[in-house]
Amino acid sequence: MKQVTPYNTEAGKKREVEEMFDNIAPKYDLLNHVLSLKIDVLWRNTLVKWMNKDQPQIVLDVATGTGDLAVAVQKGTGAKVVGLDLSQLMLNVGIEKIARLKLNDKISMQKGDAEDLPFENNKFDAVCVAFGVRNFENLEKGLAELRRVVKENKSVFILEFSKVEGILSPFYMFYFKNILPRIGRLISKDSRAYTYLPDSVNAFPFGEKMKNILLATGFKNVEYKKLSFGIATIYKATK
Template structure:
């Protein structure tokens, strides 16, 4: 079963161009102010090794990309890919501020059609991006293709709490979410779309099933903030 975003890709691209100046604040709101803690937990679960060649998809303004580069160290290398140049420009400023130009390369591209050969990367990550691509299942297939045997995928994403009370609170919070746009001087309609894709993204269990259907093994789920977010780790096993 494919997970698709029915909003035209160009419309989503234009939306992210508009929200780029507020993107970091938006992610902080989505994670209820705990995104830094989410990232630390993410890398604890992912277990990146020094020297890994890594790809960070939908890299946005580069926070996860930079953290990934620090994990692989100077002997490794990271590519951050995003379809929006405005996001990449902001990421580039952060990378230069931390003098990581040698460790990180940025590329504008499509996560559904990766411009890399089969079996290229040790690690592929995607944070807060899967819910906004036109075809998430196609992205997972592309991740599997470009991973080396025994390579790992790491996904950090919002999720659906299973506790009905927590779920109600989560949905109520995101009904208020567009109001935060006014505080940031942003477009309210843009934030209505982002709150919808965040609150209505599939459950952690369903995403695990999709990863397994696309060939990943030993898929694990680590829930965050009582299920408001989730970390998925999967391995591309060697062919026997």
């Protein structure tokens, strides 16, 4: 898999991703909802409904960002949620959001590295990641860490961009590669962040390829659901 980075410097993908999200943190939620026409909210809720069938009590949300999925998981399952992210500025936005929603006793946020999680083995009833695994520096290492901290017979839920296939593909790709980056640059003032998004999606495995990577990581069962004609996909990987 080709390594795509936000700024193409010598700093390494992990450092660049942290810098990128620090840069766009103040406008991240606005951009997410504008660029996806709020469909991202429906995608997260679909993940939460799937997760809720397992009735988790404690959930880890990796690459939590500003905490949208952490909040959705808490409200949808009643579980306690730990949110973890590389970017402190994204976390700061999330911490304010959680305080506004009076969920401080239900959701905790901490800075950390998805590829070196600060938790013991078999700790969580479920682990989730929304639009984060694409940003891992070492995908297999990150997935192995997600598997390590989830309990036996419990699942990791991954929501990630994939590719629209069929008749709508050229129209969506035109939007994704031409219009979306312009809107992103205009609002975020970061010239590269929203060019990195389609570039990274284009280089990332999806569908059966992603399923096979998860199985090779040691998960015993992997299912997935395509969302919105394949714009995004949710994977459920069971340990």
